[in-house]
Amino acid sequence: MDTEDGCPTCGEPVAAGATPCPSCGSPLAGARPAAVEATREEALLALRLLESAGMHPILAYLDDSGVPHAIVPDEPFTGGAGLLLPVTTVFAVYVPEPEADEAKQILDDARTSLPEADA
Numbered sequence: 001m002d003t004e005d006g007c008p009t010c011g012e013p014v015a016a017g018a019t020p021c022p023s024c025g026s027p028l029a030g031a032r033p034a035a036v037e038a039t040r041e042e043a044l045l046a047l048r049l050l051e052s053a054g055m056h057p058i059l060a061y062l063d064d065s066g067v068p069h070a071i072v073p074d075e076p077f078t079g080g081a082g083l084l085l086p087v088t089t090v091f092a093v094y095v096p097e098p099e100a101d102e103a104k105q106i107l108d109d110a111r112t113s114l115p116e117a118d119a
């Protein structure tokens with residue numbers, strides 16, 4: 001039953017590999033969350049890590065309902081027209097479904113190899 005997948009953004013059923021979502025245009029259709037981070041910096045760190053490993057990660061934020069919306073990593077959030085995110089926003093890094101397992105492995109390896117740091 002893995003051949004069909006719901007779009008994480010609008011909930012419409014999306015065929016495997018159908019990206020972007022035919023209903024709402026979300027690039028997250030068919031993607032899996034590889035990491036969920038509390039800050040944009042941490043999410044960007046994961047994003048760059050996956051990019052450098054040849055993956056195709058997508059940065060997203062989760063709205064109040066936990067619905068992910070893709071965002072452009074290099075665009076300042078507050079620079080646009082009224083796109084002001086609440087401070088409680090959680091960020092997620094999505095990867096295409098075929099890359100999900102490897103992406104998680106890469107992030108796990110990176111976490112365990114990092115020294116314990118007091119933020």
Ligand SMILES: [Zn+2]
Nearest residue numbers: 007010021024
């Ligand atoms: Zn959709």
